[in-house]
Amino acid sequence: MKLKMKCNSTFEEIERIGTEIRNIYRKKINDQKAFELELIFNEICSNIIRHGYRCCKSGIIEVQLDNLKDDTVEIIIMDSSPKFDPINYKEKLGEFENLEKGGMGLYIIKKIARDLEYKYENNKNIYKIIV
Numbered sequence: 001m002k003l004k005m006k007c008n009s010t011f012e013e014i015e016r017i018g019t020e021i022r023n024i025y026r027k028k029i030n031d032q033k034a035f036e037l038e039l040i041f042n043e044i045c046s047n048i049i050r051h052g053y054r055c056c057k058s059g060i061i062e063v064q065l066d067n068l069k070d071d072t073v074e075i076i077i078m079d080s081s082p083k084f085d086p087i088n089y090k091e092k093l094g095e096f097e098n099l100e101k102g103g104m105g106l107y108i109i110k111k112i113a114r115d116l117e118y119k120y121e122n123n124k125n126i127y128k129i130i131v
Contacts, residue, residue: 001028001065001066001067002064002065002066002067003021003024003063003064003065003066004062004063004064005017005020005062005063006060006061006062006063007060007061007063008058008059008060008061009045009048009049009052009053009058009059009060009061009079009081010049010058011046011049013061014041014042014045014046014049014061015042017041017045017063018038018041018042018045019038021034021037021038021041021063021065022034022035022037022038025037025065025073028067029067029071029073030071033071033073033131036112036131037065037073037075037131039108039109039112040075040109040112040113040129040131041063041075041077043105043106043108043109044077044086044109044127044129045061045077046105047086047105047106048061048077048079048081048125051081051084051086052079052081052082052084052125053079053081056081059079059080059081060079060080061077061078061079062077062078062079063075063076063077063078064076068130072114072130072131073130073131074128074129074130074131075128075129075131076126076127076128076129077126077127077129078124078125078126078127079124079125080123080124080125081125083120083125084125085118085120085125086106086118087106087116087117087118087127088118109129112131113129113130113131114130114131115128115129115130116128116129116130117129
């Protein structure tokens, strides 16, 4: 199953799409996977809004989800905000207790994801996460 959605870069839209992702994958796979996908989507999109689109009033965020095999899901999130690679920004995040306020979401994503990639292509930030 391949799922594609677009939303405005607002926290209300992110919450709406995140809930939709959770509801779809709760039925397709299981509650745990649905929770992980929603969490990853919310964290990355929150960073896009706070850091990427902070200089602009708004932008568009695109998301694609694809079942690869068994319960493995690929989630791709794209935006047109200025280039920023949060995945490699702080290579060593360390232990959770020692994290700065801004690194907790990425720490959790790195713990959940099987694979996490970032690239900047055609003026878009592209995040590819395997869960």
